[in-house]
Amino acid sequence: MHKTLPQQLFYILFFVLLAACRQSGSPIGDLLFKQTKNKVYKEVNTDSLHTYFKNYLETNTNLFKNPKYLTRFYTNANFEPVLITKFYADSSLFRLIDFLKRVEEHGLSTRSYKADTLYDALVQLSGRKDMKVDEAYACIVRAELLAAEALTRYAFALEYGMTNPRKVLPRYYIPVSRPDSVSFDRVLSVENLKHYLDSIQPKSGAYRAMQKALINENHGAKKIALIANMERLRWKYKMDSTHLIYVNIPAYQLYIIRDRSTKGQMKVVVGKADGHETPMLASKIHSVQVNPIWNIPTSIAKKEILVQAKADKYYLANHGMDVYRRGVKIANPDTIDWSVYNEENLPYSFKQQPGNTNSLGLIKFLFKNGSSVYLHDTPAKAVFSRSMRAASHGCVRVEKPLDLARALFGEGEKYDLIKEEMSSEEPVAKTIGLKPQVPVVLDYVTCKMDSSSTLKFYPDVYKLDSLLYRSLK
Template sequence: MILALTKKTSKIAPAIIGLCLLAFGLQSCKKKSRSDMGQQLYKKTNNKIFKDATPEGLEVVFKEELAKKKGSLTNPKVIAAYYESTDYDPHFVMDNIFNGDVDLTANYFQKASEHGLDPRMFKAEEIKQLVAKFKDKKAFKNINEAYAAIADLEIMMANSLINYSNALEYGMISPRKIYARYYTDTKRPDSTSMTKIFAIQNMKGFLDSIQPKSRQYLALQKALIAGGTAQGMSKEETMRYLVVNMERLRWKNKPTQEKYVIVNIPDYRLDVMENGKSKMNMKVCVGEGRNVDNTVSLVEYDESAKIDRPFSRETPQLNSMIHSVQVNPVWNIPQSIASKEIMVEAAQDPYYLENKGIDVYKNGKKVDDPETIDWNSAGKGEYEFKQRPGEDNSLGQIKFLFKNNSSVYLHDTPAQLAFNKDVRAVSHGCVRVQDPKGLARELFGDGATYDKIADLMSTPKDHPTDIGLSKKVPVYLTYVTCWVDDANTLQYRPDVYGLDVVLYLHLQKFLASHDQLATL
């Protein structure tokens, strides 16, 4: 099923800043002179009804039509504010119908399925039908009918162009609104980006310019148009994989830096990217997922699956800056792990804590004899736990630190066997890296600082050493389940966290809402 948008609340920039400067001076905040509106329309249509058309007469009807259609518009405040600033000048009708631009635009809308979008949301057919009326001498019985048609087409064009450009340039869905653990900077459309459609001088040029052009998007789009079937999937499931990942590619959340670290959670892989190419890559282990066995898939799901209910150990989607490393790290054990695992183990074995190198603190003070504590009756949060540096330390010999509110980081691990698994969603939420020394070298470069790190890792100490990264490096924890590799082969990965299903159901929700709006 192809997808569509619906009405949403839009935050309007104060006083619609910049409306008076639209169209690079072609459109002013003064009433644009259309004193010869009637003669212009009569000359273009040969319909005598239009001889009596005036800007003042149209304005009355335009206001009425705009009020009636308010509930069916996606961004009514943006549209209303713009036309109020131009005294309801019918920009698209007067300047774009008779040169073919409106029909051209409708043709682009009709091909929206090539983006995994539903052409109905852009009202391509309705636009074409209204354009045809202006070319039919008998279509209007009186001037009020003509005014209503002008207003309808003008409003429809504005609304559809905004929807279309928003969808292609920013994506239909705000990931922050549907994902519980999404902390990646993602730009969304605002009134300034929306009102640029009124300044279009070359319609075809504009429509071509907003077509996403990344190699990844074009490859997925080509596959969607071809309608092929991925191995082990049905045609419908293949299409859904492509649709959700094309939506992700439209989100404005991609790295722009020359060098960055990126982790793709479903692929269990880390890449160090530089100048658009992977300089090094390695296997990683990520947080345990709710959908490891693929019980909820793009083939079968129910309505409740659109509510994102992340498993407590899932790795979040985020971006930040790696600012330092800690060699021979101390593990400050999260309270959730302490209460569910550490205290349970300590209750069964009084020497578990000492054997694992775990110190116990109460009210900030170290407890001297933790084996004497009755862990079965100890309250949650009553104690804090820290694991000392050493061979058993869950963070291995080094951790890579970056600011985030989820207390996650990249780190080494003594549990190397996990890297031999195909499904590596096994951690408590942090990202375990297969080659931490290699990652440190890529971040710090060859030199004295890296040599110090390598030396500390080779001869482990009983205390941590913090080393700052002089030039911070961006890090992105992402979630992509379909992409094209360097050999131009489409790769598909299981939806280990069920996030594809959440996204697809929200896209379907928009389609259902659109169908309801169509009846208004």
Template structure:
């Protein structure tokens, strides 16, 4: 009985397994038949009747494996292929409704953004689409597998590259600039796969065209070959080109209110609801191109790479969290070695006249005049220097603090003369304010805190006072050399740090290597 039961059970297991195999086989045959039927229906080429998805999958796997090192975002594309069992789903979804023909139309117009169409394989995609639509062009199944796989790979990779370029720029600023600390979004897997899963290609491509008014203004000028006053036609084109790329970077303020410093404009604005509510001159860090010797037309090969002058103000984004009124200045070692010990060696009373205290191992030295400063160098310097609050303090009467890795801040200054000059890249790296009290009033508003600030800034020999902002204020220190003003006129500022040169060289190099 037991033997008979086991025998019957074994038979049932085998029957179930056989039934499952038959179902899978039928399912695969159905899948094979559906793909072949759809391709034949669209192309009317008899060759596609014999298409086998398993062979098609192997062909697509081989295609991406062989090209992986040459294709941008290959891991994202391969993940998309894997999710679709290595079938040319993108081509099948968009070839039959004419959507695929739209891709090269948009790629051919990318020059309107100052970009080269070469990396988007427009001509190759057009040729493959035309070949698929010609019912006699593809002669063998091997040729069909290859062409389908190639079209799937070229169309998906080019769409991702195109979407990334328009929405995020073709260059990551963090990779070309040494002192770039601005939060900047870069394309991620979700964004890239969203492009591949769009149902309507034209609607998607329209949705990713840059819509910022500044971008459109510069793009219009670029397309009309506008010549900026004071620049040649070629340099005007290059100014527009690099600033269009900057506008594609996702590093723009999103807050209703923020502080922004534009380094080459030597100017600070407080923006509220899209409008400047406070504007002032500033002085920024001394730059490598402060004499404007180098331009987008005339520059040496060595200037293609970012080698910042030690005093250049960094590009950054942060939050102003507090102010210090009548600040104590902890003098950076770089300034101490280059300036303080030299001045002290030339004048034994320099330190006392400038209200600078000297410390060794955290202990204040009472008589720094007794030190032979002529023997002190940057290699054996064992002292720290602090400048007390007062009229001569290099930070003036107030400094605005925000976290950053470069130890820079906004501050007042006793050296007002520089604000009368056109070229104001003169500081050690921090941003000197033309109207520090005005900024304090804007950020704090009327009230007790501002009254304290105003009072303490007028004291003769006060102690430092720290006051936290009731609401932290976003700050952006940026670098923009060309824009359209409120009247629609193009404004440009000269490239005081040579950062336009670096960006243009990378754009040019990128295009020449494609």
């Protein structure tokens, strides 16, 4: 039957109104009505909710730690309250609150996670019986974003550490993984929140021992050390323990690790806590120099070598030190009147030739880094008998350099050459390459579990525990 124009308009209007009626509800509205029996959720409109959600995010970026990641995630999710949709009905979000209230077990501050605020927001979803629909939108969006903020903060703190050590600690150059947009999306996209929250709890024996010890430490240096070292254990950085040279600065120890177990260790001397602190870094030992030449740094030349030269005109000659001016070697440095120079006007540079008096000893172990540090021998053996061995200018002096060379090169031609050259009566600097290169890590750990599963504490020689502790509070 042919329809007239008014009839056609009637049918168009009818279908528009029918579509609008179908849109009047929403999945989240249906879910919340089922859970709360509050009829206001029957009025929740999907498009209106999305618009409110988008506008709220745009105007409240200052409320969130990662507003860029948050906005990106919810834009891709079409501004749906995904966490409430998945985890409100089964009470998983209340399980999250239980974890948030126990963050002090990890040495973290409850203030950062707003567990009570999130709890109140979830309870408010039940709503007053006279609640208006615009208030319902506000309750849904606020609860969703508080949950997203709390969950991502908590997950990242446990999986990556709460702090970025490269931003908090001076001279920290070990690459660590930090959360990015991908990890942000991964956390907010989990399908089983209860399982996920259980899975991210640190499970190492050392971490759990520190958690247990923390219960009995109300204050003092041990509490600070426990909290700081739990944070260190949460940082993510790759350490190849198939063959590794590992130095723990506060312990003044070097560990030779093969196949994930310690095969040897020796005492070390590290940088003084006066501006000469040994940096924390990861690199690879690529070569050694037997009977090294020491290009004396300008700072040491001005503050130490000049003082010695003023006190004893034969000091330089007796210690195998050559003097240079503008790159030209001085033939008779004994004739220089050192009394006329000071730190501001010293025009000379210095090199110490190989020999028993060389401050680098008979061998140095080289690896790329931006701090010009290396492992090396030393003629000053007495310092290894001290309990406090923060006494160098930043490099790491090793107690048993020949043992370290053997651990790196193994028995064979190169090791035999090193041993022969180190005992030569006419020492000449010689560089010997190491292939494959061996990873080396200079780390700073003041509490660790020993072989008997007992926690051992070391002095916070650079006061880095205190620095970390304050950043976590």
